[in-house]
Amino acid sequence: MLDFMYDSLETVKNLKHPNKKMYLTLTIAIFVIVIVAGLFFVLADAIFGEGYQVFYQIMTGQA
Secondary structure, eight states, X not given: OHHHHHHHHHHHHXXXXXXXXXXXXXXXXXXXXXXXXXXXXXXXXXXXXXXXXXXXHHHHTOO
């Protein structure tokens, strides 16, 4: 059990932590992905919402 703990501590000591540039790049990438995904979902909602309205009007004879 102690061997496992010592090995784990050695592994943690050998980890490479990100620098400031890596943090900034990752943060910008996350914001871009969130914005693109948000725009995609808004567009998909608008398209399917309008499609549903047309379908509903056809099925109820209000067209």
